[in-house]
Every structure is written in structure tokens, then in C-alpha cells.
Amino acid sequence: MLNFTFHNPTKIYFGEGQLSSIAKEIPANASVLVTYGGGSIKSNGVYEQVSKALEGHKWCEFSGIEPNPNYDTLIKALDLIKEHKVDFLLAVGGGSVVDGTKFIAAAAMYETGDPWDIVAKQVKITKALPIGAVLTLPATGSETNTGAVVTREGNKLPFASPLVRPLFAVLDPSVTLSLSDRQISNGVVDAFVHTMEQYLTYSVDAKVQDRISEGLLLTLIEEGPKALSEELKSDLNVRSNIMWSATLALNGLIGAGVPQDWATHMIGHELTGAYGVDHARTLSIVLPAVMKVRREAKKEKLLQYADRVWGINEGSESERIDNAIAQTESFFRQMNVPTRLSDVGVEGTDLENIVAKLTEHGMVALGEYKDITPEVSLEILKAAL
Ligand code: NZQ
Ligand code: ZN
Secondary structure, three states: OOOOOOOOOOEEEEOOOHHHHHHHHOOOOOEEEEEEOOOHHHHOOHHHHHHHHOOOOEEEEEOOOOOOOEHHHHOOHHHHHHHOOOOEEEEEEOHHHHHHHHHHHHHHOOOOOOOOHHHHOOOOOOOOOOEEEEEOOOOOOHHHOOEEEEEEOOEEEEEEOHHHOOOEEEEOHHHHHHOOHHHHHHHHHHHHHHHHHHHOOOOOOOHHHHHHHHHHHHHHHHHHHHHHOOOOOOOHHHHHHHHHHHHHHOOOOOOOOOOOOOHHHHHHHHHHHHHOOOHHHHHHHHHHHHHHHOOOOOHHHHHHHHHHHHOOOOOOHHHHHHHHHHHHHHHHHHOOOOOOHHHHOOOHHHHHHHHHHHHHOOOOOEOOOOOEOHHHHHHHHHHOO
16 A cells, blocks of 8 residues: 545534534634535525525525636635625535635635636645635536636636635535436446546555445445436435545545546536537547557556456456446446547547647656657557547
């Protein structure tokens, strides 16, 4: 196992009815800015619950944070923050709202230059407004982690700082009942691929991390299709298991002390940036191709994954790996997400441009061995056609 430091101080309130807890977590004298997206929280009762919980607080709101949050939108929140002397942010929504709020938190306290530098130049953040989160879409893990992804003019780029990690997060599975099938699928697949990015690398004999990862993968494979089925669509246990899996998949726990890949994500971000493909749908396209192209480098873990997650232990090594990749693709198809670039209208002639963008963004040494060069990325994209 590799050395690691693990510190995840986000306080989690999990379960139905936990939303009222936000009142005691936000200082009574705070000036709160509630941030949200396009309005789903207004139609599913979450906005009402938040308003009720904040009755004793001074608060205002900023709406319109879009999926794949855009810099031009987020920057508008800064005027409101100045005007109302906001000193606490409450993000209410999915990963885009939480990520966007993280950017707002850092940008509001960034006095030395252009706030875009936080993302484009990865300047170290030294101050940020405190954040609380009410999560409405289990997927990204953003509610308890330090990362965020922001888009500007087709450039979708990540940044991270412990200062933007939410202080608390409310995870009420009942608020996820209003999600569309598309967003349920996206969430399950995103959490699945987060687990794979930290699991499917090379072995460092990290038995606990491996087995927790396998447990998360098995849970998502078991529960994901149930959340799409007519019979279990409204089952809160199914939603709870998905929600907790998504948080644990990217809260730092399974990634501590192990090598990590993230090539699928970095290639995927370019597909979202250039073609607007939903985040999870880029992952379901790119991951199988990464597994194919990197089958030698990932051989040991692929065989472990085949055995422990899919129960595949017959046939030659090569056959078992083929079978594990086929099972992964079949799970994605069961979740109704695409597995080929052609499914989302991206063609062979587009690939050079995607690789040029990766290069422009400095994504030239990806993967657990940092040996996924632009040439290898091109090979991966070709395998995904
Ligand atoms: O905007 P509203 O009206 O709220 O609607 C949203 C949005 O249209 C809707 N939605 C959310 N909760 C709902 C709901 N609709 C009905 N009922 C509910 N309870 O769902 C749509 C998608 O929301 P979004 O927040 O974009 O989805 P997700 O949570 O998948 O977040 C995706 C973003 O997170 C980034 C992605 O790149 C993408 O920008 N990621 C963040 C990560 C992190 N911070 O660690 C890691 C991930 O790998 C990922 O990159
Ligand atoms: Zn993701």
C-alpha cells in the first residue's frame, strides 16, 4: 500500500427528513447565499424545505447554475455576494451546482487577479467562503470532496482545494425520486467509473481499498437497474444504496493509498466541452476503450475485477478480460447509456481535434503510469468509435 493522509471532515446528514439539520449547521448570524440550478428544486419541494429550514436566517438566492457549470454564469454571483455581504454558501442541487458553488466560494475571496486563473492557471486558493450542500443527484461525490469542474468557452477544466470542501452535506435519498431516468443512469454510471478510476490500475496489495471498491461496484450493478425499473423506481432503499455508494466512490476513501488513473475522465471532459455530451455518457464510452487499450498494463486488476465483480474465472486470461469488458459494456447498456462515440454522433474525423484539445489542456501524460500520451489517447478514442 502507498503512504497516504486521509482527512474528510464533511459532516454528513443521511436520510429522509434530514434537511432541517441545515439550520443548526449554519451560524445564526450568517448572511447566506442559496445557490441552485434550473429549477428542479422548485418543482420537487426541496426549495420549500430549504426555505423553511432557513426561516431564522438572513438569506438570498442565486439560480441558473447549468449542468457543466459555466464561468460566465458563476461569476455573476459575485455581485450578489458583495451586495448582501454574503459569508456562507448553501449549494442545493447536483454536482454542477455544488461544483459551481465551489468556484464561487473561491472566486469571491480571490482578490489578486482574474478568478479564471483558479482554473486555468491552477493558482493555489488561500481563502474561500464556507459551503454547505444539499445534494439532489447522487453521482459526483462533490458534496464531500475538494474537486470541482468548470467550463468556459468549451474548455472544461478541474480545480481542487481543501478550502472548498463542503463543511456539511445533506443526503436525503427521497429528494432523488424526482430524477429523470437519464439522470439516474448518469449518476450510477459516474459513481461506477469513479470507483474504476481508483481500482482498475495496478495492485499495491491494498486489500481494504480493493474490497470496498468491489463492494461499491457490486452495489451499483445490483441497484442501478432497480432504480430504472417500474417496480422499484420509488424504493427508498434502492435510492439510499445508490446515494451512499456515489458519495463513498469519491470522498477520498477508496483512493487513499492506491494508484489512480483518471484518463477516462480527462478524455471524457473534452467530449463534454466540445460536443456537450453528458459527463457520465462520456465515461461509458471511454472506459471500455481504456480497458481494451490498457489491457496489458491493467492485466492483474482486470483479472481480479473479472473474478470478484463478475464471477468470471473460466477460460484463458485473455478470454476472462474480454468477458469482463463485455460485461461492463452490457451493464452500461442496461443503464441506457452509450458505449460508442458513434452513439453520440462523434466520428473518426473528429478525433484529431479532441486530442489537440487534450494537448492544449496539458493532458499529455495521463493514467496511473502517466504514459497515456496524446498518441495513446488517440488510440483509445479510435477504440471507442
Ligand atoms: O438544474 P436543475 O433544474 O436542478 O436540474 C438538474 C440538471 O438539469 C437535474 N437534477 C438534479 N437533481 C434533480 C434534478 N432533476 C430532478 N430531480 C432532482 N432531484 O439534473 C440535471 C443534471 O444535474 P448536474 O448537477 O449537472 O448532474 P451531476 O450531479 O451529474 O453533475 C455533473 C457535473 O459534475 C462534474 C461533471 O463534470 C459535471 O460538470 N463532476 C464533478 C466531480 C467532482 N466535483 O468531484 C467529479 C465528477 O467526475 C464530475 O466531473
Ligand atoms: Zn465523474
